[in-house]
Amino acid sequence: MELVHRGKVRDVYADRDGELLLVATDRVSVYDVVLPTPIPDKGRILTALSLWWFDQLADVVPNHVISATDVPAEFAGQAIRCRRVDVVQVECIARGYLTGGGWKTYQQNGTAYGVPLPAGLVEGDRVPGGPIFTPTSKVAPEVGHDEPMTYDEVVTAVGADLAAQLRDATLALYAKASEIAEQRGVILADTKFEFGLTPDGELLVADEVCTPDSSRYWRLDDWKPGGTQQSMDKQYLRDWSDTLDWDHTAPGPRIPTDVVEGVRSRYIATYEQITGQSWNT
Ligand SMILES: Nc1ncnc2c1ncn2[C@@H]1O[C@H](COP(=O)(O)OP(=O)(O)OP(=O)(O)O)[C@@H](O)[C@H]1O
Ligand SMILES: [Mg+2]
Numbered sequence: 001m002e003l004v005h006r007g008k009v010r011d012v013y014a015d016r017d018g019e020l021l022l023v024a025t026d027r028v029s030v031y032d033v034v035l036p037t038p039i040p041d042k043g044r045i046l047t048a049l050s051l052w053w054f055d056q057l058a059d060v061v062p063n064h065v066i067s068a069t070d071v072p073a074e075f076a077g078q079a080i081r082c083r084r085v086d087v088v089q090v091e092c093i094a095r096g097y098l099t100g101g102g103w104k105t106y107q108q109n110g111t112a113y114g115v116p117l118p119a120g121l122v123e124g125d126r127v128p129g130g131p132i133f134t135p136t137s138k139v140a141p142e143v144g145h146d147e148p149m150t151y152d153e154v155v156t157a158v159g160a161d162l163a164a165q166l167r168d169a170t171l172a173l174y175a176k177a178s179e180i181a182e183q184r185g186v187i188l189a190d191t192k193f194e195f196g197l198t199p200d201g202e203l204l205v206a207d208e209v210c211t212p213d214s215s216r217y218w219r220l221d222d223w224k225p226g227g228t229q230q231s232m233d234k235q236y237l238r239d240w241s242d243t244l245d246w247d248h249t250a251p252g253p254r255i256p257t258d259v260v261e262g263v264r265s266r267y268i269a270t271y272e273q274i275t276g277q278s279w280n281t
Contacts, residue, residue, distance in 0.1 A: 001072075008034050008141065009046070009213065015081070018199070021071060023079045024050075024208070028234070028255075028263065030241045031248040032141050037255035043078040045267045045279070046211045051080065052275050053177065053209040060176050061169045063205040064196065085196025085206050089138045090154055091146055092166050094174030096131040097189040099124055099216060099229065101148070113148045124218075124225040131174050133167045138194070165203055166195060177210050186232070186273055187223055191215035212270050219273075232270045237263050 001021065005012040008029040013021040024046045026038035047068070054063045064082035071079040095102050095112060102112035103123045111117060113134040117127065135154050136146040154163040170193055181188040192214045194207035208214055212233035222230050231239075240259050246252070255263075268279045 008032065009043075010208075014084070018084050019066060020082050020084045021075065021079050022082055022207075023075050025078070028213075028237065030234075030238055030252060032145055033248060033250050033252040035252040035255055037260060039255075039260055039263050039267070041264060041279075042267060045271050046208060046213060047078050047080060049211050049271050049274065050208045053211075054205070056180055057173055057176055057205070057209065060172050061195075061205050062202070063209070064207075082206070083198060083204065085198055085204055087138070087194055087196040087206060088158060088162070088166065090149065090157065090166060090195075091136045091138050092170040092193045092195060093134045093136065093190060094131050094170045094193075095127060095134055095190040096174065096178055097124060097126055097187065097216075097218075098122075099189055100235075102132075102134065102190075114150050122226045124223065124227065124229050126225075131171055131178070133170050135166070162203075169193070169195065169203065169205070173205065173209075181210075181217070181274060182220060184274055184276065185220045186270070187218040187220055189216035189218055189229070210274075212267050217270050217274075232266050232273075234263070236266055 001013040001015050003011060004014045009024060009027050011023045011025060015021050024043035026040060026042045027034050028039050028042060051068050054065050064085055066081040066083060068080055070081050098106060098112060098121055106112050106117060106121065110119065112132060115132045115134065135149045137149055139146050173193060174191060178188040188210065191210050193205055193209065196204055196206040198204060215233055216235060217232040218229045219232060241253065244253055271279055
């Protein structure tokens with residue numbers, strides 16, 4: 001098999017005609033820099049949780065999954081055989097809560113990435129008026145960082161029809177996923193989707209779905225607007241890295257053992273609470 005792409009987290013192999021093997025490794029990135037310390041089992045947790053979500057959301061938008069079992073033995077549990085698509089170069093983010101970059105821009109100018117919001121909101125509030133679509137450009141790490149895009153910029157980049165499809169699909173997926181999560185006691189505060197087009201123009205959800213790498217997860221019981229929320233996702237690692245004197249360029253810092261375990265246990269807890277299945281290792 002030919003390695004066609006090494007992403008920050010996934011190794012992507014071309015296999016058979018029109019198919020890819022997406023192998024999630026234990027690598028972790030912060031601010032787009034892969035850190036030198038792996039998180040044990042992360043690749044398998046992300047793969048299992050993505051597969052669970054792909055299944056739950058399949059009736060909302062079709063996805064790229066072909067098989068999680070028809071994969072080489074060496075990648076068992078870490079790989080998804082999927083349909084190769086032309087990935088749309090827009091990261092499609094849905095936000096149901098005010099946090100992270102959206103909270104930052106809200107404090108500056110009353111909008112979450114340009115989407116106007118009423119005054120008086122606090123950090124961690126639910127977005128009044130419902131979840132919002134805040135796309136960003138998908139930029140190769142060698143080139144720079146993903147940048148927020150306005151909806152009009154998405155229209156210019158991909159055309160009005162596809163832009164509307166991306167927005168509607170993102171919000172529909174988020175609506176269903178956040179409802180399912182909430183039934184299980186978890187807030188899906190925001191999440192990122194990647195979409196791709198098949199050779200005959202069908203839009204599929206690709207990449208990973210609603211993992212703690214691509215989403216913010218909070219325990220419903222712990223949710224307390226008015227400050228930073230306790231995260232069950234990668235935010236924990238970002239917060240740790242923010243305590244360091246690090247300029248967000250490579251090489252990234254080594255992760256101490258207790259923080260590795262902090263990430264791992266959060267990812268497992270998220271998997272278990274969402275799926276209702278125990279992580280047996
Ligand atoms: N079905 C698919 N067909 C083609 N490419 C896909 C498909 N699903 C995911 N991808 C791509 O595979 C790569 C997965 O790797 P990973 O998630 O590690 O990348 P990343 O670090 O997030 O992004 P980058 O591509 O910038 O390295 C991404 O580039 C993603 O867009
Ligand atoms: Mg990715």
